[in-house]
Amino acid sequence: MIKKIFNYIVEAIKETLNLSWTLVGLIIACLTLTGQAQQITALATLITLIIWLLTIKFRS
Amino acid sequence: MLNKLLSLCGVMFLIIPYPLALADHVPTQTPYDISIVCDSDGDTTKGNITVTWQESDGFESSPPERYAIAFSNDNFVETNYAVANSTGWETALSYKSYVFTASYRETIFGTTADTFYAKVRADNDTDASYSEWTGVISIDCNYGSTATTTSSTTTSSTTTTSSTTTTTTVPPKPEPKPEPYVEPEPLPPPPEEIIVDIVVEGVNKTYTQADVNDGTIERDQERIDNEAAYGCFMTDAQIDRGDCIIIKEEVIDEEIIIEDKENVEIVIPEDVVEVFDTPEEKKVEIEILEFEEQPIEFEVIEFDLEDVAPKDVVEIPIQDEIIEDIIQDELDETLSIDDKITEDEIQVENNDDKIIQEIVESEEEIELIEVEEAIKEIVKVEEIIELKNQEELNTLSQEEVVIYEEEVKAAIVEYVEDLDQEDQIEVIKEVTDIGITNLDKATKKTKQVVQAVVNEVTKVENVETLTEEQTEVVADILGFEETEDVAIIAEAASKEENIAQAVDEYVERASDNANVENYNLSDVVVEIAVENFIADPISIIQIDFNEITISNISSDMTSSQKEKAQEVVVPVILARIATIGSFIMRKSF
Numbered sequence: 001m002i003k004k005i006f007n008y009i010v011e012a013i014k015e016t017l018n019l020s021w022t023l024v025g026l027i028i029a030c031l032t033l034t035g036q037a038q039q040i041t042a043l044a045t046l047i048t049l050i051i052w053l054l055t056i057k058f059r060s
Numbered sequence: 061m062l063n064k065l066l067s068l069c070g071v072m073f074l075i076i077p078y079p080l081a082l083a084d085h086v087p088t089q090t091p092y093d094i095s096i097v098c099d100s101d102g103d104t105t106k107g108n109i110t111v112t113w114q115e116s117d118g119f120e121s122s123p124p125e126r127y128a129i130a131f132s133n134d135n136f137v138e139t140n141y142a143v144a145n146s147t148g149w150e151t152a153l154s155y156k157s158y159v160f161t162a163s164y165r166e167t168i169f170g171t172t173a174d175t176f177y178a179k180v181r182a183d184n185d186t187d188a189s190y191s192e193w194t195g196v197i198s199i200d201c202n203y204g205s206t207a208t209t210t211s212s213t214t215t216s217s218t219t220t221t222s223s224t225t226t227t228t229t230v231p232p233k234p235e236p237k238p239e240p241y242v243e244p245e246p247l248p249p250p251p252e253e254i255i256v257d258i259v260v261e262g263v264n265k266t267y268t269q270a271d272v273n274d275g276t277i278e279r280d281q282e283r284i285d286n287e288a289a290y291g292c293f294m295t296d297a298q299i300d301r302g303d304c305i306i307i308k309e310e311v312i313d314e315e316i317i318i319e320d321k322e323n324v325e326i327v328i329p330e331d332v333v334e335v336f337d338t339p340e341e342k343k344v345e346i347e348i349l350e351f352e353e354q355p356i357e358f359e360v361i362e363f364d365l366e367d368v369a370p371k372d373v374v375e376i377p378i379q380d381e382i383i384e385d386i387i388q389d390e391l392d393e394t395l396s397i398d399d400k401i402t403e404d405e406i407q408v409e410n411n412d413d414k415i416i417q418e419i420v421e422s423e424e425e426i427e428l429i430e431v432e433e434a435i436k437e438i439v440k441v442e443e444i445i446e447l448k449n450q451e452e453l454n455t456l457s458q459e460e461v462v463i464y465e466e467e468v469k470a471a472i473v474e475y476v477e478d479l480d481q482e483d484q485i486e487v488i489k490e491v492t493d494i495g496i497t498n499l500d501k502a503t504k505k506t507k508q509v510v511q512a513v514v515n516e517v518t519k520v521e522n523v524e525t526l527t528e529e530q531t532e533v534v535a536d537i538l539g540f541e542e543t544e545d546v547a548i549i550a551e552a553a554s555k556e557e558n559i560a561q562a563v564d565e566y567v568e569r570a571s572d573n574a575n576v577e578n579y580n581l582s583d584v585v586v587e588i589a590v591e592n593f594i595a596d597p598i599s600i601i602q603i604d605f606n607e608i609t610i611s612n613i614s615s616d617m618t619s620s621q622k623e624k625a626q627e628v629v630v631p632v633i634l635a636r637i638a639t640i641g642s643f644i645m646r647k648s649f
Binding site: 021022024025026027028029030031032033034035036037038039040042043046 | 552555556558559585586589590593600601603604608609610612613614615616617618621624625627628629632633635636639
């Protein structure tokens, strides 16, 4: 079980690294935005990233 | 016998037409049936002599273009005159005539009492074909006298000097048939009608006085000479014009003497030169001048420099080297001049730029001083707190200085809060005139005053009381193009710490970024957001879900902020799309 969790964490880091440039863009967007737009962008980015990482096995 | 007779008849039958056949085949037939008549009856034509001849049958390759009528008063022994009619062959076997008036004969011969001799020849100048002269006919035709006898002289066709003359008395010849071409001879006849018996060797042609006058003889002679010299039957003018290809020879001055051999049948007396050219030997001098560019010859002088040049002259460069050196020197000089001019121009431009920059800076400083003075007139901080000069500040410790600055700042904020809104706007106007970024050289107190005014006018309660004009002034100092952004930023500043901090630090940051173009409050907001994100990344996801309204998602953003986000987000999205596209392409191949 621990090994599976460890493997998943490694895989999630790899996927996140693959999304590095996308995340940079989204972070910059959040920093340039203000108000609700900033919050929504940040929330959407976070939610999407979480979904992306949770569906690694499903997408592969 | 019968056979022989028939044979002879056949031969005769064949022989008889032979001369006729030959006659038909001569180029130009001799005129037939020449006759002469003297008019003794007419009132106005009395004494006229009419010479009549019959045209050929037309079987000739060069029909007559004119007829030459030679006449004399001594049977062409010493006198030889000639005229030509104006019409040539027209109708076969028709008659043509020419009239010699009594006055004309008197003009020529001095009298009409002499016997008049005449003969006719057919001429074709185009083909240079001339028939034989007809036999000489004569008549006595004194004024008013009637012709008593008509003499017919038969001469050989080759010479007039060895002729056998047979004079017979014949009955008067009947009048010739009516001739439509007989016209009265004008008095005196034009000299060009006179035929001259000048023969140019090589040219089978009889010349008239007109040929003499217009130079035909000379031209024919030129043709003969040029044919002999260059193989071109052309005149000198044609040769000069280049019609004949001539292998040039070194002929600078060539004198050609053309001698016309005498071939005159009758010697012409000297007293009638004006009518007839004497057949004297003619000399035609023709100069052919060819202008050719003479080659320039350079004299080659060889000498030994060691023998000629003194010892102190070490080397004499050859001509090419001298030219190259001169060109190189001129080029270097030109380039150096150009470089110098360019450097001078750059120097002048630099100096001009420096001068302009100094002038602008000095003007800005003057304006800044004026603004500071104006602000001092409005915000009189001295009334609240005692300001210390630099010497007094130097005596204070660092902590005391910090405390002093905070006291001054608080005093300024307090003073600004108590100011009328018009005075606040007046301060902003003063700053707007020179630009907020130009406060970089202003005093710290001035910046603090301006910042306190900006904070005061961007409060929500104060924004609501601003007039339209005052709102424009506030929007101008914040770098907004839309006046609505003032209210938005005031509302956002009251809710978001980043924006409130951005407004609070706006004047200081704007003065620090004086070199940044179009620096405005949105830039300050981004700077603050980045600084806070770096300081606390989790702060970016501090989301208040109660404030999120999907239908009004960007209403709390200023137009300037939207543009700023658009400038950043769109390129990032496009870059991401390009990355995905390249990844797919890599996988497919």
